[in-house]
Amino acid sequence: MNKIFSYPEALVDVPMHYCPGCTHGIIHRLVAEVIDEMGVMSKTIGVASVGCSCFNYDYFNFDMVATAHGRAPATATGVKRVHPNCLVFTYQGDGDLAAIGTAEIIHAAVRGEKISVIFVNNGIYGMTGGQMAPTTLPEMKATTSPYGRNTALTGYPIKMTEMLALQDGCVYAERTKISSVASINKTKKAIRKAFELQMAGKGFSVVEILSTCPTNWGIEPVEAIKWMENNLEAYYPVGVIKAPKEVE
């Protein structure tokens, strides 16, 4: 009998700490599958940042560096400059990437740093307990926007991936979501494109993945997916934002 399914080699076989309904586990798996399929596990170096995914070095089965909140793109820059033949990626949440790490992510893109960024956007600070993120939607409640995000007071959700795509050094930027088999497959394809472009030495690549946080949104997992599509996706439309001609 042919084996048609197996646990990814690039993933350690341990239970993950994520909440029920959280999509980090799916995204980890997609990253691992792409690495397996590309056959690059022995030369992959991941950079974990701070947020719910900060312990992902326990799950990814390859060399990892864990760094500070927002600083993953700078850390990955140091790693990549020393090992230019390795596949180097950061895995960052929206608080990490779009608030405290704004300068680092923009300038990694500006430099055309040959790294890939997995940017998981669920519109809230998960790990610290549901505070308002730069991506929190208008009127959306969070522990630090208990009356709903007041745009007059705190401004509007930041469109990071669009900003990154504007930079000449960024070769590939796509926004996807995790809500169905189809969107999961699309996300996997996007991750693969980003990694392949990096390995081809083309430049900076980013995949923003709309995700859910049932725990801090305060709704059931299945509801959360619907809420994400109806609200987060409405503000942050999925699709390719920038890609080189051969990829489009």
Place this chain on the structure above:
Amino acid sequence: MMHQFLLAGFGGQGVMLMGRILAYAGMKEQKQVMYIPSYGSEMRGGTANCSVILSEEEIDALVVSKPSGLVVMNAPSFDKFETRIRENGLVIVNSSTVTREPLRQDVKVIKVPANEMAKELGNERIANMILLGTLISATKCLKAESVLESLKEILPVHRHDLLPLNQKAIEAGMQLAE
């Protein structure tokens, strides 16, 4: 013997180059040397100055508070530093730009019309080399050959066509001290 020189003028007059040549030549003569530039806002178009210490012994202090020799290339530098010269010290004044008489009676003053002399030699920008010549000759701190050799090493190769002119300037300056 420890020489402590303070060289001062406008930015662009070649004060820093003068200092570097002195330090470099001192090193060639196996002396202890230190070159201390002033830096910061003073470098951007205002007055520029640097200090050079040439010594047979180890150099301790990092600052020239009472120079044994002062070279001033413009009037503001003369006003600023005249009081600091050591008793019986030496002041070399670029008399092309500094017209007033010195206030100090306890120092030796040599007036050098460096700009006019430089113009006569064919290039006004070598006024600093004329003053450098006067300084090494009046203080006997260094041999002319080591200064010329240092100049050759410090100047980029594409400027080496200027070496004969610089040599002339240094020699002209030296004669004034005698």
Place this chain on the structure above:
Amino acid sequence: MAEKILMKGSEAIAEAAIRNGCRYFFGYPITPQNEIPEYLAKRLPEVGGTFLQAESEVAAIYMVLGAGAAGARVMTSSSSPGISLKQEGISYMAGAEVPCVIVNIMRGGPGLGAIQGAQPDYWQATRGGGHGDYRLLVLAPATVQEAVNLTYEAFDLADKYRNPVMILGDGILAQIMEPVELPEENKEQPEKTWAVCENHNRPRNIVSSSYPQVDVLEQINLRLHKRYNEIKNNEVRWDSYLLDDAEYVIVAYGSAARIAKAAVKMARAEGIKAGLLRPVSVWPFPVKPFQDILPQVKAFLALEMCTGQMIDDVRLAIGNARPVHHYGRLGGVIPLPEEVLGKLKELVKEGK
């Protein structure tokens, strides 16, 4: 013996780094240390290295973390305000045990302060600087030659102890030019089996300062503490001048120590039994030489270009056994040997 060449302190530090295998530099412009990045921007490509100007000091220190975690010899340099910005990353590197060399060319503070050389960051350098219970090995050169030697050695020490090493200089040392002899290029570097890199047939390496379980973190803290004690035992460095019969001992490090030495010479000429004790490693601080000379000493004078920080370590070294005085000029003003002599004479006269 190598030929002597005339070099600026900052450029000499940069060249010494290259001579001991540093091939990566990440930094951000700030006066008075710009000649270090400028020199390396020119020089590193010549030796197959990488110079990268970061978008901030914060980004720069994390690039250092990345390159250090990847096993490379890496350096960053900055001046006081920029070093403050790097503190977060320095703490992460201490926690993740990533070796690197950090150069602080101190200037007057607090805040933006001024760009002239000063010594106001002693506490920051020797007491950790960032958050968490860690130490840096901190070396304070007093001459351009010593800056070369200590920078060269710093890379070996950083690798040996898997800990960041700081070169604590100041704007004076960085700007002066003195003749130096450069060491031969070292091509050999220790193997780093813990670093992240292309990896075949070994368990994965994780470089991290994250230890979410308290009992695990306690063990890590104890392990680091043990290493700091090793550093204390092995790496104390100091220098002295006319200390054998000294009754009045000036304690000074870096640039201030040179001024102190000039003052000691002047004092001796006037019959005052003065001497100089110069800590070269300011962490670990040289405690033993203080105890050795204590019986003969009447008083200590800490000379620092700040209002008094190292003086704490002098007091810790001798307890209340002798009076400890302070003299310093501030904000970038360089103390003159004559002023220090004046202070010494005052102490002698008052029998302090």
